[in-house]
Amino acid sequence: MFNWYVGLLAVSGVIMLALAAVRQGQSQLSRVLNAAFGVGFIGYAFYLAFLFDGGSYFIFFQAFILPVMMVVNYFRNRTPKPKLTDTQKAWREYQKSTGSQ
Structure with missing residues (x-):
């Protein structure tokens, strides 16, 4: 169980x-949050795998919801913008020139 948890943390x-690292299709805030949580997950996995010498540790299975939500958010925001026809x-x-919207 412990090794699975550490592996899932690292993969997440x-x-x-x-x-x-991908700039296209997401806001600066999303990129910063992805980076911060990614470093946190890898850091905790590194700690548990190499520095932890036994005793008690926290298992946050709820934390694995966050990467799923970030991936869903990434793909939701990448939907292509509709291309306008000439009409x-x-x-x-015409609407801009008349000032009505």
Whole structure:
């Protein structure tokens, strides 16, 4: 159980750092949060794997919800913007010129 937990922490951290490295399709805040939590996950996995010498440790299975939510958020924000037709572009220009919206 312990090794699985450490492995899942490390994998989640790597995924979150990979999401933070991608600039396209997400806000600066999302990238910063992905990076911060990714470093935190990898840091705790490193601590448990190499520095921990026994005793008690915290298992946060709820923490694995966060990487899933960040991945969902990443793909939700990457939906392509609809391309306007010539008629739609002309209509928007008309609305801007008349001042009605």
